[in-house]
Amino acid sequence: MLRSLIIAAALSLSAAAFAQTAPSASDIASYRGLHLAAHEGRVAEIESLIAAGEDPNMRDRSGRTPAHIAAFASHDDALTALATGGADMNALENRAYDVLTIAAVANDPELVSLAMELGNKPDLVTSVYDGTALIAAAHLGHHEVVARLVAGGAPLDHVNNLEWTALIEAVVLGDGGHDHIKTVEILVKAGADKSIPDRDGVTPLQHAQARGYEEMVMLLK
Structure with missing residues (x-):
């Protein structure tokens, strides 16, 4: 658990260095x-x-x-x-970003849908973290974008090179507020695997419990 918290802190500090430009x-x-x-x-x-x-x-x-x-x-x-x-x-x-991930990070649901309609694959591996547009959107709590990506067939359980899924990122890198709660809800209802842990064996539920995110805990139980 401590290692996961350290990774989360390090990621938040280094994100600007690897962000879309x-x-x-x-x-x-x-x-x-x-x-x-x-x-x-x-x-x-x-x-x-x-x-x-x-x-x-x-x-x-x-x-x-x-x-x-x-x-x-x-x-x-x-x-x-x-x-x-x-x-x-x-x-x-x-920086290994595609149009879809650019739109996802910008919280532009209409552009997200359009990009997929024009052939941008929602399962494309993007960013230095070997993630996906869905992971990027979940990280930021862009729940309408998350909903559209899920509807478009984005892989729910892709694991990036931090060994985090979209569900884990929504908990670990979120603030526990409405947007990230809604993101977790969408992912859970879509069938995201709640049992996939991080590299330390810590599940999304355990991360939510450690942070006192009670509404997320209820969704993840």
Whole structure:
């Protein structure tokens, strides 16, 4: 249990180093062609550039494709135009994030659903933690996103390289408040395996009990 608490603390401190990084001002200033059109949501220009032969999977200096840029900017129509034009919806940028996980972290349920409709796989392994979009959303308590990912077939019991599932992350990295309680409820009702422990053998229920998260305890019993 102590080891798990130490890992949780270390993860919270180091998360910023491995978090998604939206395009910076200097990145945006350097953009031309599809990257700029995606950032600004210019659908007609995206269609024209692709028709003229521009590669919809070209990368910026951080490995972001125009689809990643459209996701960071929450331009749904631009993302659709890119996918229609041949963009790889399962491409990973340099920090190993895909469009779906970008949308999940941004707490953008509509973009999450759209990404899956356009072919972004909900079981794709993403991030330096070898997680999934569902784990990322559960970590943050984005319960509407969690619900949509579950409905889209996201794997409930994927174990990342910290040996945590989405259920464990919702408890260990949450604050015990409404959003994380609702996240746990959705996962449990969907059939997430409550018995999968962390690397120390501590279950989600035991983590909730140790933190005094009474409502989570009731859901996990």
